[in-house]
Amino acid sequence: MFDINERKKTEQKLLDLQKELEALSFKDGLTGVANRRMFDSILEMEWAQARRNNQPLSLLMLDIDYFKQYNDHYGHMQGDNCLRQMGQILTSAATRSRDFVARFGGEEFVLVLPETDEASAAKIAERCRNLLFKEQIPHANSPTSQILSVSIGVGTIVPAHGDDPIAFIDKVDKRLYLAKQNGRNCIVKAG
Numbered sequence: 598m599f600d601i602n603e604r605k606k607t608e609q610k611l612l613d614l615q616k617e618l619e620a621l622s623f624k625d626g627l628t629g630v631a632n633r634r635m636f637d638s639i640l641e642m643e644w645a646q647a648r649r650n651n652q653p654l655s656l657l658m659l660d661i662d663y664f665k666q667y668n669d670h671y672g673h674m675q676g677d678n679c680l681r682q683m684g685q686i687l688t689s690a691a692t693r694s695r696d697f698v699a700r701f702g703g704e705e706f707v708l709v710l711p712e713t714d715e716a717s718a719a720k721i722a723e724r725c726r727n728l729l730f731k732e733q734i735p736h737a738n739s740p741t742s743q744i745l746s747v748s749i750g751v752g753t754i755v756p757a758h759g760d761d762p763i764a765f766i767d768k769v770d771k772r773l774y775l776a777k778q779n780g781r782n783c784i785v786k787a788g
Contacts, residue, residue: 625700627677628684636699636707640762643695643711648756655710655718655753656765658773659687659725662746662781664704666738679734679745680704686732690725705773715753715786722749722784741781748776751786 623635631639640656647654661667661683668676680700687698687706697709708725710718726747734745750773754765776785 625684628681628700630684630688630706631697631699633699633701636697636701636709639697639699639709640766643697643709644756644762644765647711647754648758648760651755652712653714653753653755655713655715655721655751656769657708657710657718657722657725658701658750658766658769659683659706659708659722659747660749660773660777661704662741662748662777663736663739667736667745670736670738682732682734683729683747686728687725690721690728696721713753715751718751718753719784719786722751722786725749726782726784746782748773748781749784750774750776751784 623631623638625632643654646652661679664676664679667679671679683704683706684698684700687708691698691708691710695711699707699709701707708721710721713721726749729745729747732745736743736745739746750769750771752765752769752772754760756762756765772785772787776783779785
């Protein structure tokens with residue numbers, strides 16, 4: 598005899614598992630922060646809202662300085678712990694409800710900061726550096742510092758018709774590259 602209650606319970610379990618699987622598909626498995634896929638979705642949504650409301654939208658791109666050397670010296674398990682810590686630090690730096698943190702790839706992270714002008718974005722970037730500094734994570738193989746540091750590119754835009762979010766990401770990525778060229782452990786917000 599078929600029990601309708603059992604069927605309903607099974608259907609509910611399947612729905613719950615489907616929701617859990619969907620949530621996991623937008624989360625970086627190692628760090629627990631959002632992944633690149635979720636970043637793309639959030640940036641698109643925030644871009645449209647900033648354009649509609651004529652509001653600034655800021656983006657931080659962060660790269661852990663000399664992470665390959667960190668992994669080579671301390672091992673991949675400690676490297677994974679380092680990435681997890683970085684995710685936690687950035688999450689604590691993103692204090693407003695719509696601030697968004699994601700792992701962009703490898704040792705790169707991004708923060709999407711809606712309704713944030715360039716000066717405020719630069720302050721948040723500095724907060725990220727300070728929070729990391731307070732952790733005093735040793736990095737014996739870094740030519741920049743004996744503790745873990747990050748390079749940060751900062752960009753702000755009030756999106757208008759014809760502006761492209763991919764071009765904006767590229768612009769901020771170039772600023773991150775400049776931060777690395779300028780000796781790392783620094784922030785570049787224009788250039």
